[in-house]
Amino acid sequence: MNIKRPSILSQDRKAAIKANRAMAILELKLHRERHKALMSRREINLSEPAWVRVNPGPSSSRARSSYRLCIGFQNIGCKYRERDAEGLGCLMCGYYARTAFKDVDRKVIVEQFKAGLIAGYGEGTRFDSIEFLNDGSFLNTDEFDKETQADLLATVSRMRYIERVLIESRPEHVNGSALRFVLDQLRGDQLLEVGIGLETADDFIRDVCINKGFALEEFEDAVSEIACVAQEYPNRISTVAYLLVKPPFLTQREGVEDALSTLEYLHALGARRHVHIVAKLEPAAIADGTILSLLYQNAELRPHYEPLSYWAVLEILARAVGKKGGDAIEVRIGAREDMDDVLMAPAIYNADGETFHPLDFVVYESLQKFNQHQDILRVLAVVSRVYHRFYGGPFDGRDSSLMQWLVQNAIEGSAIVEFARQNSEAIKQEAETEDAKYDIELMSMIYAVLDIMEGYSKDARDLKQSIEDALMSGDKKSLGLRIDDCFKGVAPGAILQSTVIDTKRGRDSQYGEVFFDVKDLLGDEKVSVWSRFALGRRV
Numbered sequence: 001m002n003i004k005r006p007s008i009l010s011q012d013r014k015a016a017i018k019a020n021r022a023m024a025i026l027e028l029k030l031h032r033e034r035h036k037a038l039m040s041r042r043e044i045n046l047s048e049p050a051w052v053r054v055n056p057g058p059s060s061s062r063a064r065s066s067y068r069l070c071i072g073f074q075n076i077g078c079k080y081r082e083r084d085a086e087g088l089g090c091l092m093c094g095y096y097a098r099t100a101f102k103d104v105d106r107k108v109i110v111e112q113f114k115a116g117l118i119a120g121y122g123e124g125t126r127f128d129s130i131e132f133l134n135d136g137s138f139l140n141t142d143e144f145d146k147e148t149q150a151d152l153l154a155t156v157s158r159m160r161y162i163e164r165v166l167i168e169s170r171p172e173h174v175n176g177s178a179l180r181f182v183l184d185q186l187r188g189d190q191l192l193e194v195g196i197g198l199e200t201a202d203d204f205i206r207d208v209c210i211n212k213g214f215a216l217e218e219f220e221d222a223v224s225e226i227a228c229v230a231q232e233y234p235n236r237i238s239t240v241a242y243l244l245v246k247p248p249f250l251t252q253r254e255g256v257e258d259a260l261s262t263l264e265y266l267h268a269l270g271a272r273r274h275v276h277i278v279a280k281l282e283p284a285a286i287a288d289g290t291i292l293s294l295l296y297q298n299a300e301l302r303p304h305y306e307p308l309s310y311w312a313v314l315e316i317l318a319r320a321v322g323k324k325g326g327d328a329i330e331v332r333i334g335a336r337e338d339m340d341d342v343l344m345a346p347a348i349y350n351a352d353g354e355t356f357h358p359l360d361f362v363v364y365e366s367l368q369k370f371n372q373h374q375d376i377l378r379v380l381a382v383v384s385r386v387y388h389r390f391y392g393g394p395f396d397g398r399d400s401s402l403m404q405w406l407v408q409n410a411i412e413g414s415a416i417v418e419f420a421r422q423n424s425e426a427i428k429q430e431a432e433t434e435d436a437k438y439d440i441e442l443m444s445m446i447y448a449v450l451d452i453m454e455g456y457s458k459d460a461r462d463l464k465q466s467i468e469d470a471l472m473s474g475d476k477k478s479l480g481l482r483i484d485d486c487f488k489g490v491a492p493g494a495i496l497q498s499t500v501i502d503t504k505r506g507r508d509s510q511y512g513e514v515f516f517d518v519k520d521l522l523g524d525e526k527v528s529v530w531s532r533f534a535l536g537r538r539v
């Protein structure tokens with residue numbers, strides 16, 4: 001059956017996108033080859049996974065503040081790229097960058113998993129779920145053969161605290177026997193989530209803008225397979241549908257409309273098929289070697305790709321929750337480091353388009369915490385209180401970053417603004433709850449530290465200088481110590497541990513990036529902080 005849904009784009013917009021795409025594809029092949037050659041020549045240590053992170057996840061029976069271990073393997077990579085007539089696969093996907101570029105033995109993958117577990121436990125944050133976020137499909141036996149699947153899952157089944165396991169797959173590999181095999185390897189009390197990158201319910205956007213290579217009916221068939229198996233294995237399996245927020249060729253406004261239309265579709269599909277579908281918003285990161293980096297870097301190609309703002313993600317959430325009320329579909333939000341070789345992260349940028357706005361971290365982290373509590377009142381309570389503490393006005397006031405973003409993108413009738421105004425009393429009450437107060441205090445501390453690092457605090461010029469010196473010399477240890485000094489200055493009583501994960505210097509060394517974790521040892525909470533700031537800036 002051919003499922004027809006109206007597109008959010010007019011015929012004129014589609015024609016313009018098709019013309020732009022034709023030009024961009026030719027360039028993309030060269031762009032991709034260059035980047036692939038670079039990445040395949042890197043020193044590849046197959047005893048380690050491609051990446052490991054512990055991030056906020058959905059609440060579990062053990063904890064409200066749950067965390068998920070996310071792991072990606074250095075494996076052969078997604079086979080869809082080989083099948084795709086263009087040889088490119090999904091145009092925005094940069095996961096290939098950390099693959100092994102060759103077949104990898106089962107034992108080596110299992111070694112990578114063990115190394116990933118050790119690294120994950122080493123972060124010191126308890127996690128109760130595991131997400132296999134590899135390049136490609138866990139259920140494709142050409143990528144993960146049955147023995148490899150069995151070995152990995154047997155280890156997971158022995159992990160007493162793991163309640164939820166997520167695997168990812170293209171829909172063509174999702175069938176009853178593949179799902180039963182996975183479920184049978186896990187413990188009877190472990191939930192299996194099958195993540196499928198639908199990206200959008202809009203056929204034109206999925207096909208032309210993304211090059212996804214499957215139709216809506218294939219996605220629905222996969223959901224039906226999962227629903228069928230769910231009857232044999234009650235409460236053991238469910239679907240997670242990934243949505244790409246701001247696909248290539250779309251404006252921020254179109255990206256918001258597309259995500260909302262897809263959320264509505266998923267909500268209706270879940271009701272129609274009587275299945276539980278979780279929607280996961282994946283804010284597009286500009287990874288090197290992709291159509292996004294090509295359109296971002298190459299001024300001659302149209303349309304220029306501008307990094308996604310986290311205001312767009314909050315706007316989508318406010319509209320989705322506002323519309324459906326208590327009946328809302330469960331929405332999760334991906335972490336922004338969930339992509340390889342990111343050139344520009346989705347973030348709230350300053351007017352220069354290069355540095356992160358001081359509020360970026362607060363909005364981003366509040367949205368990550370939404371994964372745990374699913375409460376938009378708490379998100380708005382934290383954002384508005386931290387904003388008020390540092391700026392002294394409402395976060396949606398006249399010259400605020402939110403208002404500037406709305407005006408720049410011609411978004412009228414913002415759901416964030418409307419929701420915040422209609423629910424101002426409830427937001428105030430929420431801000432007085434113990435959970436929200438905790439978040440507000442922790443975020444305010446980090447905000448004050450970022451003020452020093454980013455050069456907004458005139459009282460800490462020496463610290464700012466020493467942070468820059470450590471960043472320029474690439475000395476992570478010394479950088480970590482300087483960040484600790486900042487925390488000691490702004491929150492002398494707090495028992496916190498900060499760990500620098502990564503650093504980067506931007507074009508012409510004008511910008512610095514620092515990515516670090518902050519662990520509150522007393523509250524057993526972890527926050528990931530990403531800052532991009534101008535080097536040499538002094539107030």
Ligand code: SF4
Nearest residue numbers: 078089090093135136
């Ligand atoms: S998004 Fe998924 S299906 Fe598409 S190329 Fe990347 S790994 Fe493959």
